[in-house]
Amino acid sequence: MSFNPDSDLSGTIARLFVYPVKSCAGIEVREALLTETGLDLDRAWMVVDAHGAFLTQRALPRMALIRPQLKTEEMVLRAPGMLALHVAIDAVEAPATVTVWRDTVPAWDMGAVAAQWFTDFLGQPCRLVRFDPDYRRLSSMDWTGGIEAPNQFSDGFPVLVASEASMQELNDRLTAAGHGAVGIERFRPNVVLGGVDSHDEDRVDMVRVDGGAEGEIHLQTVKPCARCPIPDIDPATAESSPEVGTTLRAYRADRRLNGAITFGMNAIVRQGAGQMLRVGQRVAADLRFD
Template structure:
């Protein structure tokens, strides 16, 4: 906590990790920096795998998606998976317009073509296509949770950013260890921004992100203000080992034991969905940047 009586913030932290998930429900990419855009981190959930009817596919039905590893390069995305040749796709090219379904939203997209469709169909063992979000489409996060703020996202589950603290994962791993289970990595929880302790100031408590009203990140382009709006209710995906795509219940069972959240009808939660406030100009987020935060009261 700052010693300055003029400081409106209660907590000092830093960005300890950044993750981008180019293809929804495939592996993430840990990065040292990422551009924060109006819809979240650049290229985050910009692509999605759909079935023959245009409905989205995830690790919930196809755990093998965890083994698909994207790599972002200057002009292309490269996808790799066990037993498959690498799939190269130019970042600035799409094919035919499409309409697809993610949860209850029908959105405009672009089909990525026959080669990508065959690659995903072969690996998943079911007819599948890859689509890219249409940047002209405005997919709006639930106003019920954003307090009326118009927050845009692409193919995420509903919000532009997910924030988790290192302290929250440490507590979960301590609880797993107490049951004789192995600890797990942050990758299972698919955050965009991970908060760690600042060099000076009080340490983050587990799930401090649940209690924050506002986060402010100092960037070269100016301060960015973020607002946590909805606890992230957890489905079975955190049970899936991202290295093997095998599922076991200990993570979900442990969360069920101490993280049932009345705000989302008693579902276990881990992390907070976050929106931007104010300017939607692009900002460069970097690991190590200072994050000031204020607690929510009342």
């Protein structure tokens, strides 16, 4: 099946990121398996407190310093001053019930060794849990138009799409104000588009990806991504400073979210689950006017 690039805009997949543990560092990859819940193993694990409530960089910025590595049968976690933690990808220890935002979901506890590792590094009682793949946690159907779009421990949707041009515009504004440029890693996207204009991702409906002989992959953008203080946290140091959020507030108030500050678009998987996304794949989309 041939890919038709004739659309209002066209570009490529410039970068891909997977975040195995919610709110810990991401992994940049050249290719990733697309599943109905997003990129394979994206937000498959989550850190929770003693009551099972999810923990993020919002309250614990040191989580940014926890760096995962995915291997064939295990995930290896490293953090400053800590021995590496090896977590089996296909093994869990005990059932658990956890909360992520307003959702209470079944999960699997990863055991005492992992719990102690996170407790030691983050300085408070923690557990590491794995999403239960038999459970369907659905994205808000108010935004998906009634389409059932499952995700794991992401904030609310399977895939986050951003663009290099959007990041460049922010960095141009930062440097013009005398600040240093920052990396797109702060915004935690899964798919970064190249060759499109700044914030074109805001203005499209269906992002079509050239899947080659297997056919097109369709990612439908459904909701602007409202931004919390996490982009102010330097992922290399876990230090927070306000210039990113301050700069965004000057030009990114979004009427679709009652003036919330947004950057990037949440998307759902409409076609192509089971196929590979790869850096360099062609993308095309038509502009939406609403």
